[in-house]
Amino acid sequence: MEKIVIVGEEPLQGTIAISGSKNASLPLMAASILTNDPLILNNTPNLADIHTMGSVLDSLGVNFDKTNLIENNQIQLTYKESNKALAEYDLVRKMRASILVLGPLLARKREASVSMPGGCAIGARPVNIHVDALAKLGGEFNLEQGYIKCEAKAGLKGAKIELPMISVGATENIIMAATLAKGETEINNIAIEPEIIDLIDCLKAMGALIELQPNRKILIQGVDELHGATHNVIPDRIEVGTYIIAGAITEGELELKNINFDHIENLLSVFENLDINMHKGDNSLKVNISDISKSIELDTREFPGFPTDLQAQMMVLLSLSNSSSVIRENIFENRFMHVPELNRMGANIETIGSKAIINSCGGFSGAQVMATDLRASVSLVLASLIAKGETTINRVYHLDRGYEKLENKLASCGANIKRIQ
Ligand code: EPZ
Numbered sequence: 563m564e565k566i567v568i569v570g571e572e573p574l575q576g577t578i579a580i581s582g583s584k585n586a587s588l589p590l591m592a593a594s595i596l597t598n599d600p601l602i603l604n605n606t607p608n609l610a611d612i613h614t615m616g617s618v619l620d621s622l623g624v625n626f627d628k629t630n631l632i633e634n635n636q637i638q639l640t641y642k643e644s645n646k647a648l649a650e651y652d653l654v655r656k657m658r659a660s661i662l663v664l665g666p667l668l669a670r671k672r673e674a675s676v677s678m679p680g681g682c683a684i685g686a687r688p689v690n691i692h693v694d695a696l697a698k699l700g701g702e703f704n705l706e707q708g709y710i711k712c713e714a715k716a717g718l719k720g721a722k723i724e725l726p727m728i729s730v731g732a733t734e735n736i737i738m739a740a741t742l743a744k745g746e747t748e749i750n751n752i753a754i755e756p757e758i759i760d761l762i763d764c765l766k767a768m769g770a771l772i773e774l775q776p777n778r779k780i781l782i783q784g785v786d787e788l789h790g791a792t793h794n795v796i797p798d799r800i801e802v803g804t805y806i807i808a809g810a811i812t813e814g815e816l817e818l819k820n821i822n823f824d825h826i827e828n829l830l831s832v833f834e835n836l837d838i839n840m841h842k843g844d845n846s847l848k849v850n851i852s853d854i855s856k857s858i859e860l861d862t863r864e865f866p867g868f869p870t871d872l873q874a875q876m877m878v879l880l881s882l883s884n885s886s887s888v889i890r891e892n893i894f895e896n897r898f899m900h901v902p903e904l905n906r907m908g909a910n911i912e913t914i915g916s917k918a919i920i921n922s923c924g925g926f927s928g929a930q931v932m933a934t935d936l937r938a939s940v941s942l943v944l945a946s947l948i949a950k951g952e953t954t955i956n957r958v959y960h961l962d963r964g965y966e967k968l969e970n971k972l973a974s975c976g977a978n979i980k981r982i983q
Pocket residue numbers: 584585586588658659685686687688689690691692693727728729730731732753870871893894895936937964
């Protein structure tokens with residue numbers, strides 16, 4: 563098992579290039595099923611999840627060309643009609659986002675069989691909203707031996723859909739399916755994360771007729787077929803937030819490049835509220851160590867609210883304040899697994915249900931810790947950067963799922979960080 567070892571208290575000085583967004587890349591990859599033409603994605607991060615989605619798509623008849631991924635962050639996906647429509651359990655269990663092949667397969671092949679994605683560390687994460695919405699377009703579903711089997715013999719037909727709760731993945735699945743359904747589909751209560759807007763931009767470049775309206779509403783006119791496209795994946799806003807916190811808690815100065823400020827307005831307002839020292843450029847940001855003295859009450863919310871994927875990282879920042887803060891996790895029912903690990907490093911965080919109280923802790927000390935879920939595990943890296951002594955982080959495969967070249971980026975700025983077998 564690989565581990566990451568960090569010796570804390572090194573100042574960080576240098577530039578970090580933000581990678582492409584994992585959560586934009588995964589649905590974009592699934593969209594390759596919607597056309598027989600090549601879909602070329604630039605600025606794709608070289609992450610474990612990208613390879614996992616590539617394997618899922620490969621098993622469904624998509625040619626996943628990753629020869630340019632390591633050097634140039636480019637992948638090419640070409641779907642060849644095939645009789646395969648089964649997304650196997652041993653692939654899907656590795657990554658919940660595999661469920662995103664369901665809508666495209668149903669639209670193209672009029673059938674699909676996708677393993678139920680196991681729940682994961684952060685909660686049950688059912689897919690009822692995906693299934694119910696696709697059923698409204700004509701999908702007939704049943705669950706057999708842990709697989710979601712569905713078919714639409716007559717093809718999908720447009721419908722009016724009201725999503726019962728805001729779901730990123732369900733929104734992506736239903737939009738992709740509706741692009742090839744007959745007639746018009748109106749969907750209300752969609753998620754509007756930047757990653758979804760990026761998917762919509764790519765689908766439109768592929769010939770889809772999509773009209774995004776205000777108030778979480780979208781209209782889609784089905785077309786007979788979509789053609790290929792070349793698309794640049796948006797930068798990863800969660801990675802930006804993570805490195806802003808790294809720059810705010812360590813001596814020195816970090817300059818972050820490849821930032822789309824439209825995607826992080828909500829983040830920046832929280833950081834400005836905390837008097838984080840930031841200096842904006844056109845698409846870059848400089849951040850320096852900041853004296854955190856305020857206390858805040860923060861709720862994780864669907865975009866444009868504060869993202870749940872940054873909740874764990876915020877706990878490290880708020881632990882350095884000399885007053886207590888509160889974070890309420892409103893998206894997932896069990897996303898505090900990082901708290902015991904942070905407390906073992908000296909944090910003083912109490913959790914009561916979905917509420918966490920982050921008390922001042924006056925600093926961290928190195929320890930042996932365990933990564934749990936992909937986003938939270940980077941909070942352990944943040945704490946390690948300022949901890950006294952050495953920290954060893956186990957199960958770093960969680961980190962490799964969400965952060966491209968993490969230790970290279972930090973080491974290039976002076977962090978004492980290395981990966982060991
Ligand atoms: C996406 O997950 C992201 N993953 C998550 O990032 C992110 O935390 C989450 O959105 C919220 O922003 C990707 O984009 C690949 P949801 P998703 O459907 O689509 C419940 C990462 O890897 N729900 O918006 O799975 C669900 O249980 C991850 O970076 C249902 O009840 O999130 C959750 O409590 C961590 N039924 C809430 O909705 C459903 O059918 C939000 O889930 C679907 C979801």
